Amino acid sequence: MLVGRRMRTSLITVTKEATLAQARELFHSHRIRHLPVVEGDRLLGIVTDRDIRQAAPSSAGGFTPDQIAAFLAQIPVTDAMVRDVRTVSPFTTIEEAAKLMIEHKIGCLPVTEAGKLVGIITETDILGILVDVMGIREPSARIELTLPDRPGALAEVTRIIKAHEVNISSIVTMPHWEQGRRLAIIRLKTMNPQPILKDLAAAGFEQPPLTFTPM
Structure with a gap:
């Protein structure tokens, strides 16, 4: 999936003449x-609610809300904004955008094309995509399986599920904490996965134990 399919295009922006008080509002x-x-x-920078909190005088220092508001009304957003902004294009993949957010500890990425601001994607948008990818919005049963990390293992699992005439809502695999294995998280369009789990176990595909391994 590409950023351009899920970015927000109805943008709320400010100009460089705006004040921090206007941004806070x-x-x-x-x-x-x-x-x-x-x-x-053209994108000049980005300002966040955290930037405003850091720029504002603290009420703990004896400042009243009116005094804080008056102070922020005198400060242009350009004094607090981040100028070296990480951006992506509409053709950046969602997973690459998520990786950038994690690596740089940022909550959003402006989307630019040919030097123009065309959208924005936020961590909330990324979480919404995760919910969709995992198939959580529709009734389903969730199962986890430990698979050998070899070609054809996942195909064997899907053949067993198909034999029960049950559709798959989503499949996600990720590295297992044991070398040579992968963890598969599968959502099935059934509320009774037990017969499928029984056949999967008979074929050597076990559910992982309910233990927790720090990442």
């Missing part, structure tokens, strides 16, 4: 945490 009224700062359709 947009955060509250639109329930957002990231604001691109633009000049026309």
Whole structure:
């Protein structure tokens, strides 16, 4: 899946003339945490609710809410925004965008094309995609299996499931904590997976024990 299919294109932005007080009001009224700062359709930077909290005087220092608001009304967003912004294109894959967010500890990525801001994708959007990929939005049964890390193992699992005439909502595999194995997380369009689990176990595909291994 590409970023362009899931990015937000109805953008809330501010210009470089906006103040931190105006940005804070947009955060509250639109329930957002990231604001691109633009000049026309060109991205200049990004300001977050955290940037504003760090720039504002603290109420613990004796400042009243009115004094804090007056202070923020004097500060342009350009004084607090991040200028070296990580961006992606509409053709960046979702997984690459998620990897960038994790590596750089950021909560959003502006989407640019030919130097123009065309969208934004946030960590909330990424989590929504995870929910869709895992098939959680529809009734299903979730099973986990330990597979040998060899060609054809997953095909054997799907053949057993097919023999029960049950559709698969989603399949995700990931590295197992034991070398030479993979963990498969499968959602089945049935509320009674026990007959399938029995046949899978007979074929050597076991459910992992309910123990937890630190990553």
